[in-house]
Amino acid sequence: MSDDDFIPRRPDQPHRPEQGSGPAGWSRPSWLRGGADHTPDIFRQPDAPTVRPEADQASEEPPAEAAPAPPDVVATGSDTTFTLNGDAAVVAGHIEHVILETRKRDTLEGEKLERRVILDAPFVREGHWTDAWARAINPTTARPSARILIVVAPRSIGSTTFALQLLARHTDSTAAVVKLEGDWRTPSVGRLPLEKLHAYQLDLKDAATDRPSADFVHGLANHAKNLDGCNSYLVLTVAKELWDNHYVATPDGIAVVHLTDPPSAQSVVEAHLRHRGYPGLVPYVQSDDAKDSIRGLDAVDAARATTTVVMQWEEHDRRNRLTYTVRDPLANSLDIDDALRARVTAALSDWKDKLDVLFGEVVSTHGRNASLTLEDRCLLLSLALHQSAPVPTVAATARSLQDTMAKNTQKEFASVSNVSAVFAGRGLRRRISDVEARVDSHDCVLFDQPAYGRAIMAYVWDNYEVMRPLLLDWLVQASGSSDATDPAVRTLIDLTLRHETSAHFEALSAAALATNPDVLSAVMTGAVQDEHVGRLAWGTLYQWAGRQERGLVVISTCRRVLESADTSPSAAKMAMVRLRRVAQKTDGGDTRKLLLATFQDLASHPAGATRLVAEVQEWQQSKRSSTAGSLAFLALMSVDHDDMPWLMSDAAPDIDVEAVLRDLLGDITKTPEVIPALTVWVRKCAADPDSYKRIRDGLLAPLRGQKMFKAGMELMRALNDVETGHGVNVAEDFYNNLVDARLQKVFPLDGGNE
Numbered sequence: 233m234s235d236d237d238f239i240p241r242r243p244d245q246p247h248r249p250e251q252g253s254g255p256a257g258w259s260r261p262s263w264l265r266g267g268a269d270h271t272p273d274i275f276r277q278p279d280a281p282t283v284r285p286e287a288d289q290a291s292e293e294p295p296a297e298a299a300p301a302p303p304d305v306v307a308t309g310s311d312t313t314f315t316l317n318g319d320a321a322v323v324a325g326h327i328e329h330v331i332l333e334t335r336k337r338d339t340l341e342g343e344k345l346e347r348r349v350i351l352d353a354p355f356v357r358e359g360h361w362t363d364a365w366a367r368a369i370n371p372t373t374a375r376p377s378a379r380i381l382i383v384v385a386p387r388s389i390g391s392t393t394f395a396l397q398l399l400a401r402h403t404d405s406t407a408a409v410v411k412l413e414g415d416w417r418t419p420s421v422g423r424l425p426l427e428k429l430h431a432y433q434l435d436l437k438d439a440a441t442d443r444p445s446a447d448f449v450h451g452l453a454n455h456a457k458n459l460d461g462c463n464s465y466l467v468l469t470v471a472k473e474l475w476d477n478h479y480v481a482t483p484d485g486i487a488v489v490h491l492t493d494p495p496s497a498q499s500v501v502e503a504h505l506r507h508r509g510y511p512g513l514v515p516y517v518q519s520d521d522a523k524d525s526i527r528g529l530d531a532v533d534a535a536r537a538t539t540t541v542v543m544q545w546e547e548h549d550r551r552n553r554l555t556y557t558v559r560d561p562l563a564n565s566l567d568i569d570d571a572l573r574a575r576v577t578a579a580l581s582d583w584k585d586k587l588d589v590l591f592g593e594v595v596s597t598h599g600r601n602a603s604l605t606l607e608d609r610c611l612l613l614s615l616a617l618h619q620s621a622p623v624p625t626v627a628a629t630a631r632s633l634q635d636t637m638a639k640n641t642q643k644e645f646a647s648v649s650n651v652s653a654v655f656a657g658r659g660l661r662r663r664i665s666d667v668e669a670r671v672d673s674h675d676c677v678l679f680d681q682p683a684y685g686r687a688i689m690a691y692v693w694d695n696y697e698v699m700r701p702l703l704l705d706w707l708v709q710a711s712g713s714s715d716a717t718d719p720a721v722r723t724l725i726d727l728t729l730r731h732e733t734s735a736h737f738e739a740l741s742a743a744a745l746a747t748n749p750d751v752l753s754a755v756m757t758g759a760v761q762d763e764h765v766g767r768l769a770w771g772t773l774y775q776w777a778g779r780q781e782r783g784l785v786v787i788s789t790c791r792r793v794l795e796s797a798d799t800s801p802s803a804a805k806m807a808m809v810r811l812r813r814v815a816q817k818t819d820g821g822d823t824r825k826l827l828l829a830t831f832q833d834l835a836s837h838p839a840g841a842t843r844l845v846a847e848v849q850e851w852q853q854s855k856r857s858s859t860a861g862s863l864a865f866l867a868l869m870s871v872d873h874d875d876m877p878w879l880m881s882d883a884a885p886d887i888d889v890e891a892v893l894r895d896l897l898g899d900i901t902k903t904p905e906v907i908p909a910l911t912v913w914v915r916k917c918a919a920d921p922d923s924y925k926r927i928r929d930g931l932l933a934p935l936r937g938q939k940m941f942k943a944g945m946e947l948m949r950a951l952n953d954v955e956t957g958h959g960v961n962v963a964e965d966f967y968n969n970l971v972d973a974r975l976q977k978v979f980p981l982d983g984g985n986e
Contacts (some may be wrong), residue, residue, distance in 0.1 A: 235823055258263070292376045339425045342412035343430070343800045350400040350409065353395060354503035356495040368398055368489045375402055378487035379459040380452050381467045384475045385491035387732055388764065390500075390531030392435055394491065395467040399431040400867045403465055414767065415774075415809065419444050421451035428462040438469040438767050440734070444470065456485025462587045497529035497537075504538035512558030513541055515568060516576045525580035532764055537580060540683055541653055544575045547682075577684035588689045590667075604667070610634050613692065613703075615677065616685035617710060617719050626677050627660055633706045686726065693727050700736075703727070704743040714750035721751060725758040734768045745781065753788035760793060760803065770806050777813035783823045786814050791830045794840060815860035824863070828905070831867030841878075843887040844868050852888055858895060863901060865892050869909040876923055877913045880930050891933040897943040907943065911950045919957045930968055941979075944970055948981055 358364055359497035360738070370377045376398065385391035399409050408427075410492035412434040416423060425432065448941055459466060473970060482488055494500075498517070505513050518524065526537060545558055548571065590612070592603040604612060607630070614630035661671055669679040679685065692699060704724070728736040737759065744752040759769035773789060776782035792809035793799055799807075834840030844864040851861025865887070871878040879889050896906040910931065917923035935944045954962040967981045 235873075237726045263566055277760075322512050327764055338423060340414060340416070340423050340434070341425075341802055341805055342410045342411045342434075343802045345409045345411055347398070347405070347409055350396050352507075353393070353397075354500070354507040355397050356499040356503055357397075358496050358499060360493050361394065361491070361495050362493055364394075365398070366451065366488070369402055376465050376467070376487075378485055379456040379465055380486045381465070382482070382486060382488045383467060383491060384488060385469065386472045386530075387437065388530045388532040389491060389494035389562055391469040391491055391529070391901050392433070392763075395433045395469050397906070399433060399465060399467060402427060403431040404463065407464070409433070412800075413769065413770075413806060414438070414442060415806055417441055419448045421448060421455050422863055424455055424466065426455070426458050426462060426464070428464065430464040432460070432464070432466040433469070434466070435469050435767065436474060437469070437769055438734075439471075439474060441771055442471075442767075443474045443726050444468075452486055453483035456483070460485065482846060482937075494529075494531045494534075497526050497531075497534040498523060500529075501526055501538050501541070504535055505541065508538065508542065510545065510558050512556075512560060513545055513576075516573050517541060517580070519573060519577060521577045522580050525577070540579050541576055543682070547574065548572045548575055578681075581683075581687075583684060583687045586693070587688065588651065591691065591695065605790035607634065608663055608667060610637075610665055612688060615667060615669050615679040616688040617707070617723060618677075619677050619680065619682060619685060620676065623660065623664075623671060623675050623677050626664075629710055632709060633702075636702050636706045636709070652789075653940055660827065684942045686723075689723055689727060690730065693730060700727075701739055701743065704740050708744045708748050708751055710741075711748060711751045714748075714754040716754055718754075721754050721758075724751065726754045727754060729759060729762055729765045732765050732768070734772045737769065737772045741776075741782065741785070745785065749785050750788065753792065756785070756789045757792040760789070760806075770810075774809050774813065777810045778817040780818050780823075783814045783818040784826060786810055787823070787826050787830055791833070794830075794834055795841075804839075804843060808847065812847070812860040815863060827860075828863050828866060831863050832870055835867040835871050841868065841871055845887065848887050849885075862892070862896060865896070866905055866909060869906075869913070875920075876917065877927070880913070889930065890934050893931070893936045894940075896936060898937065898939050900942070901945050903946065907946050907950060910947055914951055915954055918954050918962055922958055924956055924962075928966065928969070932966075935966075945979070945981075952981070 368376070368377055368381055368383075377530050381395075381398075383391050383395055386393075396409065396411070403409075407429040409431045410425075410433070412425070412432055414434055414436065419436065424434075436444060443487055449931070455466075500516055502514050505511065505517070516522065526534065529537060548554070548569075552571075554569075563869055590604050591609065610630040610633040611626070613633060614626050617629065618626055664671060664677055668681075669677055671677050689703075693703065704727075707720045707724050707727075711724075713716050714721065714943075716722060716725065724740065728740055730736075737756070740755060742968055744755075756773065760766050760773070763767070773786050777786045790811050793803055795806045811830065813825065814823065818824075831844055835844055846866055847864040851858060865879075866880055868885075868887075870876065873881040873883050878884060879887065893906070893910075896902045914924070914931075917927045931947075934940070935947070944966075948963040948970075950961040952961070953968065956962060956965070963981060967976070971979060
């Protein structure tokens with residue numbers, strides 16, 4: 233066969249089937265039988281349009297009415313402020329201020345907060361906080377005392393609330409208040425956003441990623457000047473242990489304020505109760521016993537105490553069907569319900585004195601003031617977990633904890649009681665009674681003390697460090713589902729978040745990854761949604777995304793986040809970043825399938841489809857790894873619009889579909905995924921002539937590209953049983969438009985030789 237036999241004919245040349253067969257002695261090459269990957273380019277090409285040199289194209293001036301914005305000029309959210317990336321020759325319109333610096337594409341993003349919501353939130357400013365507030369405000373201008381304010385404070389005392397309230401109350405009312413997410417490996421001034429009339433707040437509290445270096449702090453001086461030119465502000469809240477002592481002299485434009493103590497816990501609890509609509513519960517936290525329990529709590533624990541009080545009211549109301557309401561603004565004048573007051577007071581107590589006795593040195597007697605034996609401690613933890621459950625369930629869970637301890641190699645946990653010792657001791661009902669629970673007539677144990685149960689778990693977690701991995705193992709085994717409402721999952725979330733460290737996430741993964749990864753995903757979902765530990769949890773997920781064995785957990789967690797209606801834009805972005813990292817760092821078949829299924833679920837919702845479109849666009853613009861972008865495109869192929877594939881419809885997003893299809897069809901590893909999706913496209917539109925013509929013509933162009941022969945033949949064979957509305961076989965129609973007539977005998981559609 234000569235080279236002329238492979239000359240493609242023009243698309244307007246009439247189709248004349250060749251007479252005769254192929255050359256004598258010709259046999260099918262190995263690449264057509266599926267052997268090698270290299271295939272000749274035998275699909276005929278259309279007449280190529282005249283392409284002018286790039287310089288000529290750039291010099292042509294478009295019509296005035298269609299003049300696009302300069303490609304390297306990015307609006308920053310203001311009518312008069314622009315950020316220039318590269319060289320901009322012309323900027324149309326009036327510009328009051330131009331930021332003459334190159335900004336990175338990966339500047340930190342954040343969530344825009346409604347100023348009204350911030351101002352309506354409960355806020356207590358007393359004592360030390362009043363003095364710190366005065367130092368942070370310029371008395372003459374009533375604005376922050378510097379363009380960049382650094383608030384240094386211990387964890388959990390409310391420094392983030394302090395910063396947001398300051399920005400909401402003392403910046404221009406038209407400025408956008410934005411809470412930034414520090415999704416980085418180390419603080420970098422170059423990643424701080426810079427826009428006109430913005431008030432930014434950023435937490436630096438992760439010891440692994442947020443420790444500010446001397447270079448970072450001194451680099452803020454120049455950033456402060458830029459903020460001044462934009463009439464914007466930035467408040468950094470830094471955990472005290474991350475702020476090294478050598479930051480004594482701060483640069484110009486920066487002020488440092490130290491918060492040493494939290495606001496009054498009593499005032500915080502009362503303010504939160506009123507804000508949540510329970511003014512009638514305020515008197516119940518003003519008793520001497522309640523105040524003793526509240527006194528000394530930090531801001532985070534005070535807010536949690538508010539939730540505890542509300543839970544007691546809801547449970548009390550459910551059981552007693554009360555005729556009065558605590559939501560009435562005049563409810564303070566109502567008589568105090570003694571039963572509810574006792575319940576609230578008990579719930580606010582940390583029971584430390586009592587638990588010190590129960591978990592003290594084991595004694596031989598058994599009574600209210602005696603320390604508990606090992607078996608009884610396991611029983612108490614089981615009751616704390618279940619609250620109310622059948623006796624056999626409680627007993628089995630307690631024995632499960634003992635078995636978990638017995639498997640540990642440490643000697644102090646190897647001596648679990650044998651059958652004789654257990655039978656010689658007290659019976660189960662007596663033991664249940666000794667830990668202040670009861671058994672009803674239906675043989676169901678009742679331990680209706682949820683606050684006491686949480687205190688028991690926290691006490692053991694805090695005081696027995698060696699028990700932590702065993703508790704995690706036990707709770708993973710005890711979980712009945714992967715839902716946050718499951719008692720074991722809820723307890724795992726409470727314990728792993730308790731010390732605001734990522735170390736507990738690693739310990740939990742060691743306990744759950746092999747046996748119950750869904751529980752690990754549920755806990756991590758709760759962790760990323762926590763306002764205090766969320767950053768640490770996201771950082772952990774980013775590290776896990778690069779590890780093959782953790783990829784499935786990262787996918788599951790991010791999927792839960794993205795499916796939540798309450799997910800903020802910044803959280804959605806961080807979830808997409810981690811899914812992209814999983815796609816780039818792992819190559820397992822199961823991981824890829826789960827990623828594609830996750831993206832397909834996202835594509836079924838408008839917000840999710842928008843995120844996937846952005847992923848494809850970013851892939852095409854950055855020319856980086858195609859894994860995540862190609863999966864996003866495959867997921868978008870399942871979206872329809874007016875009975876047409878969305879990507880081929882009049883409402884198609886701004887994606888170069890032809891270029892993506894050429895990439896996918898040219899990759900032999902991705903062909904098995906894209907061919908079925910294209911087959912669905914064609915089958916869906918075959919009956920309608922106009923829709924079919926659009927789909928066919930849209931697919932012919934990428935199929936004529938280099939190394940497309942095998943993919944094209946596979947697609948045509950998959951469409952061999954499909955007919956158009958005019959009775960034309962779809963496979964033959966594609967075949968006649970793609971394969972030169974002189975080669976159709978050599979490369980038959982049915983795969984046979986002639």
